[in-house]
Amino acid sequence: MTKPEITKELRLKAEEIRRRLVEVVCRARAGHIGGGLSSVDMLTALYFHVMNVDPAHPKKEGRDRFIMSKGHSVEGLYCVLEKAGFIPAGLLDTYGTYDTPLAGHPTVKVPGIEVNSGALGHGLSIGVGMAIAARMDGKPCRTFVLMGDGEQGEGSIYEAAMAAGHYKLDNLVAVIDRNNLQISDCTENVMSLEPIRQRWESFGWHVTEIDGNDMAAILDTFETLFDATGKPHLIVSHTTKGKGVSYMENGLKWHHGVPTEEERSKALEEIDARIAALRA
Secondary structure (H helix, E strand, O other): OOHHHHHHHHHHHHHHHHHHHHHHHHHHOOOOHHHHHHHHHHHHHHHHHHOOOOOOOOOOOOOOEEEEOOHHHHHHHHHHHHHHOOOOOOHHHHOOOOOOOOOOOOOOOOOOOOOOOOOOOOHHHHHHHHHHHHHHHOOOOOEEEEEEOHHHHOHHHHHHHHHHHHOOOOOEEEEEEEOOEOOOOEHHHHOOOOOHHHHHHHOOOEEEEEEOOOHHHHHHHHHHHHHOOOOOEEEEEEOOOOOOOOOOOOOHHHHOOOOOHHHHHHHHHHHHHHHHHHHO
8 A cells, every 4th residue: 555545544544433432432421532532543543553463462472562641531542442353343332331341441451451551640650661671571562652741740750751761762652642631721721841842852752743633744753753763752742632523622621521412413423524535
């Protein structure tokens, strides 16, 4: 496939996953839909193009590792895992019901999930440990950690950032889903993060800033990301909270809002129109 064809195919997958995410949250009457929608494009690129993972053998030797540090947005990850074949069709429909293995945060009971996460600020520390272990064992696997921008206020993030820079972990990729909103307000009002690039560069990281809702930009970034060696990699993924549903975009209430039936129909109508255009 040509690069434009790959990009189009991944854009289509991302929209199909967005549609599924809306359905899952509406059925469960719970979930963190805004941050899920903002990170779907990055998750789609990782699981369907970038990472060395195999749904038929989720624990295979030498696989890449993924940690969903912003674990409260797990619904988006579950939809990706279903699409990729890690979890069987139909299981996702049990989300939010009694005794389902699909908890409100990632759990290792679910195939394709490496660690329990969701206590914000811990994912990067775990990722640093995994990256060090891979280096010590001489394994080619890489570790990817998706963080929220709201969790950047946690001190443990910066302890991990210092350690990764110190050990020059160029097999580690951290991504900040920079949608600028957290549960109570915009990030700069709660705990200012800027200048975010210079902050991470001062810890010895190779930093790239991209439009994290532009599939072509995501793929371009990963094409050359690992050319930079001797430093851990940070992608500041500038996204829109609620991306792909017009009335949700940049809306604070959609951090964990649940659409009404009318809102659900409107969301699916918008997404279906894009799916139809991509399939044409």
